[in-house]
Amino acid sequence: MSHGLTTPPRPTSSADGLNPAQRDAVITMRGPLLVLAGAGTGKTRVITMRMAELIRQGVPPERILSVTFTNKAAKEMQERTQAILGRRMKTRPAISTFHAYCVRVLRDEIEALGYPSQFVIYDRGDQESAARKALRDIKVPDAALRPGDLLSQISRWKTAGVAPDEASQFIDDDRGYLAAAGYRRYQASLRAAGSVDFDDLLMLTLRLFDEFPEVLERQQNRFEHVQIDEYQDTNELQFRIVAELVRPHRNLCVVGDDDQSIYGWRGAEIKHILGFQQQFPGAKVVRLQDNYRCTTQIIDVANKLVKCNRGRHEKTLIAHKSGSDVLFKPYPDEQAEAEGVVRDINYLVTQLNIPPADIAILFRTNEQPRIFETELRRLRVPYTLIGGQSFFDRREVRDILAYMKVLSNPQDEVSLLRIINVPTRGIGDAAMDKLLNEAVKSGRTIWSVAPELVATKTISAKTYGSVQRFHALLESWRPRFAEKGAMLVDLFRQFLKEIDYDSEIEKQYADQQQQVARKAVVEECLSAVKEYQSRSLRPSLGGFLEETALTGKDDSFGENPELERPAVKLMTLHSAKGLEFPRVYLVGLEEGILPHQRSIDGGTTEGIEEERRLAYVGATRARDFLTISWAQVRLKWGKMKPTIPSRFLAEMQPEE
DNA sequence: AAGGAGGGTTTTTTT
DNA sequence: AACCCTCCTT
Numbered sequence: 156m157s158h159g160l161t162t163p164p165r166p167t168s169s170a171d172g173l174n175p176a177q178r179d180a181v182i183t184m185r186g187p188l189l190v191l192a193g194a195g196t197g198k199t200r201v202i203t204m205r206m207a208e209l210i211r212q213g214v215p216p217e218r219i220l221s222v223t224f225t226n227k228a229a230k231e232m233q234e235r236t237q238a239i240l241g242r243r244m245k246t247r248p249a250i251s252t253f254h255a256y257c258v259r260v261l262r263d264e265i266e267a268l269g270y271p272s273q274f275v276i277y278d279r280g281d282q283e284s285a286a287r288k289a290l291r292d293i294k295v296p297d298a299a300l301r302p303g304d305l306l307s308q309i310s311r312w313k314t315a316g317v318a319p320d321e322a323s324q325f326i327d328d329d330r331g332y333l334a335a336a337g338y339r340r341y342q343a344s345l346r347a348a349g350s351v352d353f354d355d356l357l358m359l360t361l362r363l364f365d366e367f368p369e370v371l372e373r374q375q376n377r378f379e380h381v382q383i384d385e386y387q388d389t390n391e392l393q394f395r396i397v398a399e400l401v402r403p404h405r406n407l408c409v410v411g412d413d414d415q416s417i418y419g420w421r422g423a424e425i426k427h428i429l430g431f432q433q434q435f436p437g438a439k440v441v442r443l444q445d446n447y448r449c450t451t452q453i454i455d456v457a458n459k460l461v462k463c464n465r466g467r468h469e470k471t472l473i474a475h476k477s478g479s480d481v482l483f484k485p486y487p488d489e490q491a492e493a494e495g496v497v498r499d500i501n502y503l504v505t506q507l508n509i510p511p512a513d514i515a516i517l518f519r520t521n522e523q524p525r526i527f528e529t530e531l532r533r534l535r536v537p538y539t540l541i542g543g544q545s546f547f548d549r550r551e552v553r554d555i556l557a558y559m560k561v562l563s564n565p566q567d568e569v570s571l572l573r574i575i576n577v578p579t580r581g582i583g584d585a586a587m588d589k590l591l592n593e594a595v596k597s598g599r600t601i602w603s604v605a606p607e608l609v610a611t612k613t614i615s616a617k618t619y620g621s622v623q624r625f626h627a628l629l630e631s632w633r634p635r636f637a638e639k640g641a642m643l644v645d646l647f648r649q650f651l652k653e654i655d656y657d658s659e660i661e662k663q664y665a666d667q668q669q670q671v672a673r674k675a676v677v678e679e680c681l682s683a684v685k686e687y688q689s690r691s692l693r694p695s696l697g698g699f700l701e702e703t704a705l706t707g708k709d710d711s712f713g714e715n716p717e718l719e720r721p722a723v724k725l726m727t728l729h730s731a732k733g734l735e736f737p738r739v740y741l742v743g744l745e746e747g748i749l750p751h752q753r754s755i756d757g758g759t760t761e762g763i764e765e766e767r768r769l770a771y772v773g774a775t776r777a778r779d780f781l782t783i784s785w786a787q788v789r790l791k792w793g794k795m796k797p798t799i800p801s802r803f804l805a806e807m808q809p810e811e
Numbered sequence: 812a813a814g815g816a817g818g819g820t821t822t823t824t825t826t
Numbered sequence: 827a828a829c830c831c832t833c834c835t836t
Binding site: 224225226252253254255279303353356388417418420421519520521522542576579581582583584585586615617618662705727728729730748751752753754756765769791792 | 812813814820821822823824825826
């Protein structure tokens with residue numbers, strides 16, 4: 156049987172769902188291979204199988220690099236491989252996200268680029284603060300260019316490999332001019348703090364590869380095989396890193412589904428999966444179209460929907476089990492929608508004994524779950540909100556992480572700015588403004604310009620005293636945290652006591668219950684540190700921060716992983732990628748929400764097509780039951796506004 | 812400098 | 827409706 160474009164597979168008796176030719180290609184092939192795997196065709200299983208087979212054939216595990224999209228997926232793959240191979244695996248395959256892989260390379264090699272090896276990774280919140288500060292430093296008012304917009308422009312530039320100095324060549328209007336200036340300032344301040352953002356991790360790795368052949372060679376020699384999951388979501392930088400890595404042997408296996416590409420806004424380029432055969436001539440292509448997850452009814456609806464997209468590899472999923480019809484439910488308003496959905500769920504859980512964990516509510520934006528949460532709480536249905544901003548965006552968590560960052564890195568001005576007056580210690584906005592202006596102007600730290608400003612009476616002696624005291628406090632604690640074998644949790648608890656962080660909470664929240672809840676959040680942070688310390692070989696504040704930046708919510712915080720809790724799952728369509736549930740409620744199918752207003756306003760077909768793929772991803776998360784709902788009236792900024800049913804509804808049920 | 816009242820704005824998804 | 831910013835008072 157020939158390789159190349161294989162025909163849709165007939166289901167075979169083999170449990171892996173591959174026909175012999177595919178099996179052959181997937182498992183034994185070297186050289187470039189593209190596995191086009193539709194939703195629910197078991198692509199993770201295929202990639203794991205391949206890895207296990209390579210190891211069986213004698214490839215040392217550590218010579219295989221598997222790149223996944225999330226840390227959660229990495230962990231899962233690690234476990235599956237372990238389960239297949241058990242004791243035969245003496246070493247472990249390198250399984251990680253792109254970013255985690257880059258961090259490992261950079262920790263060893265980044266000094267060549269003039270960065271400290273102990274660089275700090277800025278998470279999304281830090282990036283926003285840094286962008287805000289950059290705009291402040293160059294005196295751009297918020298109205299002219301929002302920090303969020305600056306960030307996405309910076310990200311686009313970085314992904315395209317445009318350095319700060321070059322950015323002005325790529326602008327066509329005043330906003331672009333401001334953005335270019337903002338980019339220069341932003342990057343300079345990260346540089347000065349020895350910090351990197353997510354894009355830097357990729358960009359700097361690529362720069363190392365480009366400028367230091369011996370570094371590239373070391374990495375190339377490390378791996379004999381590279382495989383990438385969710386290939387449809389790779390951006391330009393990731394693509395180029397991979398291309399460099401596999402250049403000597405071309406043993407690259409990528410798995411993905413162009414119909415599930417939902418990160419275009421983050422720079423993901425469908426062209427990489429669509430053009431794989433041009434990029435890697437001679438590549439074999441295997442299509443997996445047998446869906447083992449959903450019912451015929453669900454697949455039918457999903458197929459109809461995604462067929463409306465133009466730029467895609469043609470394929471049609473084939474379902475293998477029948478179930479009940481997909482339900483389409485209009486509700487008078489959003490309140491009724493939440494009540495209706497939760498009433499259904501409550502019935503399933505209490506009357507039919509369906510495990511709550513079998514049920515998911517999926518939505519487009521993070522403002523949607525609120526009302527569902529309220530209903531779930533009212534009926535006492537256990538639920539968890541996945542992702543979103545729940546934990547990490549809480550003020551206390553951000554404060555605490557900022558303190559840790561400042562303690563582990565004196566240069567981190569962005570974090571310092573957040574906490575220098577939290578709790579209030581007499582360093583007000585006016586004084587900070589002057590300190591920062593002088594610091595920016597002379598390119599020094601606020602600590603070193605403070606004496607001059609007090610001498611010229613720019614700041615008051617009282618303020619100066621507070622600044623000095625705080626500086627001394629940080630300096631006295633820093634070495635204690637840096638000590639070898641320091642008990643991080645205990646130290647940090649003492650530290651919080653000394654700065655009297657509790658007083659901040661008490662001041663901020665009048666309500667007793669709120670205070671208790673917020674203090675519990677602080678405790679949660681501390682237990683995360685404790686947990687990290689007990690598991691880590693050489694624990695340090697920096698190590699903890701790196702982990703939280705990279706893995707975020709899944710691992711380092713929270714007792715048991717959110718996803719495994721016996722509760723109804725609430726999450727955005729983006730977070731639902733890669734998951735499946737017996738029962739799914741896809742809510743808010745309205746113009747302006749799905750497709751999102753911003754994509755509609757963008758006016759491009761690609762924008763709408765990505766929204767359509769998002770709906771497609773949502774629908775195909777459901778194994779057996781899918782309910783799609785929308786509200787006919789929705790509360791927007793305190794006002795009821797009639798809605799227009801999503802265009803996707805008509806596409807999913809064409810005869811109506 | 813700090814806290815509180817009043818007014819204006821709200822535009823997505825996340826490694 | 828909720829949040830953030832600004833201005834005002836202490």
